[in-house]
Amino acid sequence: MSRPADTPASETPAVVPLTLDQRPARGPAIRRRIAILGNPNAGKSTLFNALTGLRQKVANYPGVTVEKKLGICALPSGGRVELLDLPGSYSLRPGSPDEVIVRDVLLGLQPDTPPPDLIVFVVDATHLDRNLYLALQVLEIGRPVILALNMMDAAEARGIRIDERALEEQLGVPVVKISAARGTGIGNLRRLLERDVEPSTVRFRRLPPHLARVVQRLETRLPRHELLPERGRHDLALALLLDDGEDDAIARAAPPEVLDDVGILRRRLDQLAPGWRSDDIEERYETISQILARTVLSPGETRDANRERIDRVLTHRIFGPLIFLVLMGAVFQSVFAWAQPAMNAIDFLMTRVGFLAEGLMPAGPLRSLVVDGIIAGVGTTLTFVPQIAVLFLFLSVLEDSGYMARAAFIMDRLMGRVGLSGRSFIPLISSFACAIPGIMATRTIDNRRDRLTTIMIAPFMSCSARLPVYALLIGAFVPNRWIGFGTLPGLTLFSMYFLGIAAAIAVAWVLKRTVLRGGKPLYVMELPPYRMPSWRSVLITVRDRSLLFVHKAGTVILAVSVVLWFLASYPRGGPEVSALASRIAAAQAAGDAPRATELEDEMAGVSLRNSFAGRVGRALEPAIRPLGFDWRIGIGLITSFAAREVMVSTMATVFNLGSPGDDVVSLRESLRGAVDERGRRAYTPLVGVSLMVFFVLACQCMSTVAVVRRETNSWRWPLFMLVMMNALAWVTSFAVFQGGRLMGFG
Amino acid sequence: MMHAPRGERETPLDRLAPGEQGTIERIVGDRSMVRRLMELGLVPGTPVEVVRRAPLGDPVELRVRQVHLSIRRSEAAQIRVTPR
Ligand SMILES: Nc1nc2c(ncn2[C@@H]2O[C@H](COP(=O)(O)OP(=O)(O)OP(=O)(O)O)[C@@H](O)[C@H]2O)c(=O)[nH]1
Ligand SMILES: [Mg+2]
Numbered sequence: 092m093s094r095p096a097d098t099p100a101s102e103t104p105a106v107v108p109l110t111l112d113q114r115p116a117r118g119p120a121i122r123r124r125i126a127i128l129g130n131p132n133a134g135k136s137t138l139f140n141a142l143t144g145l146r147q148k149v150a151n152y153p154g155v156t157v158e159k160k161l162g163i164c165a166l167p168s169g170g171r172v173e174l175l176d177l178p179g180s181y182s183l184r185p186g187s188p189d190e191v192i193v194r195d196v197l198l199g200l201q202p203d204t205p206p207p208d209l210i211v212f213v214v215d216a217t218h219l220d221r222n223l224y225l226a227l228q229v230l231e232i233g234r235p236v237i238l239a240l241n242m243m244d245a246a247e248a249r250g251i252r253i254d255e256r257a258l259e260e261q262l263g264v265p266v267v268k269i270s271a272a273r274g275t276g277i278g279n280l281r282r283l284l285e286r287d288v289e290p291s292t293v294r295f296r297r298l299p300p301h302l303a304r305v306v307q308r309l310e311t312r313l314p315r316h317e318l319l320p321e322r323g324r325h326d327l328a329l330a331l332l333l334d335d336g337e338d339d340a341i342a343r344a345a346p347p348e349v350l351d352d353v354g355i356l357r358r359r360l361d362q363l364a365p366g367w368r369s370d371d372i373e374e375r376y377e378t379i380s381q382i383l384a385r386t387v388l389s390p391g392e393t394r395d396a397n398r399e400r401i402d403r404v405l406t407h408r409i410f411g412p413l414i415f416l417v418l419m420g421a422v423f424q425s426v427f428a429w430a431q432p433a434m435n436a437i438d439f440l441m442t443r444v445g446f447l448a449e450g451l452m453p454a455g456p457l458r459s460l461v462v463d464g465i466i467a468g469v470g471t472t473l474t475f476v477p478q479i480a481v482l483f484l485f486l487s488v489l490e491d492s493g494y495m496a497r498a499a500f501i502m503d504r505l506m507g508r509v510g511l512s513g514r515s516f517i518p519l520i521s522s523f524a525c526a527i528p529g530i531m532a533t534r535t536i537d538n539r540r541d542r543l544t545t546i547m548i549a550p551f552m553s554c555s556a557r558l559p560v561y562a563l564l565i566g567a568f569v570p571n572r573w574i575g576f577g578t579l580p581g582l583t584l585f586s587m588y589f590l591g592i593a594a595a596i597a598v599a600w601v602l603k604r605t606v607l608r609g610g611k612p613l614y615v616m617e618l619p620p621y622r623m624p625s626w627r628s629v630l631i632t633v634r635d636r637s638l639l640f641v642h643k644a645g646t647v648i649l650a651v652s653v654v655l656w657f658l659a660s661y662p663r664g665g666p667e668v669s670a671l672a673s674r675i676a677a678a679q680a681a682g683d684a685p686r687a688t689e690l691e692d693e694m695a696g697v698s699l700r701n702s703f704a705g706r707v708g709r710a711l712e713p714a715i716r717p718l719g720f721d722w723r724i725g726i727g728l729i730t731s732f733a734a735r736e737v738m739v740s741t742m743a744t745v746f747n748l749g750s751p752g753d754d755v756v757s758l759r760e761s762l763r764g765a766v767d768e769r770g771r772r773a774y775t776p777l778v779g780v781s782l783m784v785f786f787v788l789a790c791q792c793m794s795t796v797a798v799v800r801r802e803t804n805s806w807r808w809p810l811f812m813l814v815m816m817n818a819l820a821w822v823t824s825f826a827v828f829q830g831g832r833l834m835g836f837g
Numbered sequence: 838m839m840h841a842p843r844g845e846r847e848t849p850l851d852r853l854a855p856g857e858q859g860t861i862e863r864i865v866g867d868r869s870m871v872r873r874l875m876e877l878g879l880v881p882g883t884p885v886e887v888v889r890r891a892p893l894g895d896p897v898e899l900r901v902r903q904v905h906l907s908i909r910r911s912e913a914a915q916i917r918v919t920p921r
Contacts, residue, residue: 181876184872186873218903218904220878221878221902221903221904368872369871369872369880372875372876372880373880373881376880393903398905402889406891406892406898411892499907500896501891501892501893503891503896503907504892504894507895512909513896613867613869613870613874614907614909615874615877615906615907616907616908617904617906618898618906618907
């Protein structure tokens with residue numbers, strides 16, 4: 092897979108033998124491999140989706156795709172090709188880890204991915220000159236390229252007219268006008284994919300003579316590379332000269348004696364022509380303006396009136412930050428308000444299903460498994476699908492419209508206070524969905540320390556898996572009242588998200604002043620134009636994310652529920668239980684029905700407490716008692732390591748088994764009515780708050796730990812994260828619970 | 838840089854008020870930063886406009902070659918322009 096960004100040089104093979112033929116044996120059955128390349132936000136993933144029918148994430152900000160993704164594209168003739176979606180890049184001299192992936196794929200520096208047979212270069216036609224910079228770099232390598240002029244709808248709307256035949260002639264490769272979002276021109280492109288495209292024979296670069304001579308000398312000293320065309324070696328030589336040895340992949344490609352020469356050549360150039368390090372850039376932009384002069388018939392409107400109008404409000408000195416806050420508040424308010432009716436309906440349905448199952452099945456362990464284990468566990472989790480849907484509805488509208496980049500623009504200064512930049516903003520916002528894509532998105536951050544800091548704080552953003560837990564606890568303990576400018580549940584939810592953000596800020600502040608101290612790195616971010624979100628793609632995102640949640644309920648949560656049912660039901664019996672059973676029989680014989688019910692309640696409680704799960708929970712209890720949690724919550728804290736939502740299904744199973752009979756009880760009701768061994772109320776609202784706080788701060792997600800391990804390529808950081816977050820969670824919950832008690836709550 | 842400064846007219850870009858334009862003369866500072874900015878199209882001779890400052894005064898929004906970029910003021914200061 093992709094090369095981890097922070098691989099220390101010592102852990103990777105010292106020399107990648109370029110002379111070795113790494114191409115796997117290719118029979119006729121192996122398909123052609125086509126890579127989609129281009130600047131960030133040019134519409135590569137939109138095109139990839141149009142060609143493959145897959146649903147890669149698309150959004151209106153640069154840096155959405157951070158990994159390569161393979162798909163299959165059908166051709167008109169019935170053939171098929173492999174299509175590779177790549178992160179966007181501004182240059183083949185990479186700055187950030189995601190750009191490294193692009194460069195390595197293209198130059199064949201990734202051992203597991205042979206370089207593509209054909210490149211579809213996606214150009215945003217509304218930003219032709221900047222996009223052509225990377226296009227020229229790619230053409231210079233000498234591989235077959237098709238240039239796709241994307242966003243033609245937007246370009247035409249702005250009056251931009253491009254002569255694609257003239258552009259073909261100038262670049263020496265086929266050019267096709269498309270609009271990936273609308274699907275126009277895709278058929279033409281598909282037909283082109285079938286053709287044998289020759290590499291461009293146009294020689295663009297005219298390096299200044301002094302530099303050209305040096306590069307040529309260097310080129311001949313590089314080993315022959317089977318996967319690289321001759322001109323690729325030229326590029327490698329130039330890269331070697333320019334990269335100052337910072338880039339290990341490039342440096343590894345060269346024999347050590349050549350590296351010594353590079354140093355000498357650099358010093359000579361420094362004396363001869365001090366500006367040599369950027370000469371190639373100026374030459375290339377010069378070439379571009381000549382090409383554009385011959386191919387752009389009309390440059391169109393230079394100003395985007397729409398953008399100016401919207402930006403005047405959204406980035407206004409006062410309204411900008413205000414709108415940002417109101418928007419965030421509105422999201423949390425709606426997550427509750429809009430989802431409530433649907434949630435109640437699902438809740439009702441699940442109780443009915445439980446009732447039905449109870450009627451259809453004979454009493455016994457199997458019925459208990461189905462009703463108390465599966466229907467209670469999975470069913471209760473499913474009631475939170477509406478919240479997930481509303482959350483993603485908002486997130487995807489914000490992402491598709493182009494607002495996210497503005498929010499990052501507004502927030503950069505504040506992030507600067509803790510030593511981060513606006514670059515970290517989008518990974519952090521993505522973490523509200525799930526920390527895993529958020530952590531992956533940090534690949535767009537070129538500075539290693541900033542990237543690590545962002546990874547460490549991303550899990551503090553309340554992910555969608557915590558939402559069901561908050562929703563359950565708020566539903567059980569927070570009265571639905573209006574106060575000030577929102578409802579109490581909405582405000583409580585907002586404060587939980589806010590607490591996560593505050594913790595993230597504090598931790599970042601500490602990290603950036605201690606272990607990850609360092610100067611402020613370059614921060615440049617493109618602000619994309621506003622686009623009307625496509626409702627179709629928004630709804631597809633919402634549906635996909637909801638289905639994913641349902642799928643999880645049907646797999647992980649189902650499995651955990653079944654296992655948990657066993658652990659919480661067995662061992663059965665024991666002297667305490669038999670004693671109770673005979674007392675129940677006695678009470679029934681005496682016709683004392685209320686007493687019998689009371690004893691049945693007690694028996695269910697005793698069995699649960701003595702079960703395997705109960706014993707584990709009780710073993711944990713001393714550690715969590717100071718936070719207000721009892722052994723039943725303890726069971727949930729353990730199972731939620733599988734996934735945070737499992738907390739909800741665990742509680743549902745525990746409380747169903749802990750109550751007599753096999754009818755499904757509403758979990759919210761049971762939490763409110765729960766009593767401890769001495770018959771006192773087990774959970775006060777204060778316990779609910781303390782538990783929510785614990786969930787905000789604790790690191791309870793195995794997948795997150797695994798991703799951090801992969802992205803940082805060490806165990807140090809994930810272990811640090813685990814200890815730091817859980818310690819913080821314990822201490823804060825302790826302070827909340829004990830402090831609250833001192834103040835007389837609970 | 839090979840481009841000699843054009844006397845006192847050369848100004849750090851962050852001195853331009855929002856709405857003002859200039860022509861890039863040169864970029865000073867860290868080599869990799871200079872390359873990065875130039876690759877984004879900020880090469881000498883290119884017109885650049887300061888569109889606005891963020892609500893807290895930093896970063897600034899630039900417009901170069903129809904592209905809008907958000908960049909810190911301290912970095913904008915390293916881009917030298919002649920106002921026009
Ligand atoms: N108007 C218009 N918008 C488009 C077109 N193609 C893509 N878009 C929009 O452009 C934005 C970026 O699209 P993506 O496909 O995510 O771009 P990308 O090149 O994959 O971006 P990165 O993964 O960040 O490199 C999205 O908002 C798309 O809806 C098009 O043909 N016309
Ligand atoms: Mg993409």
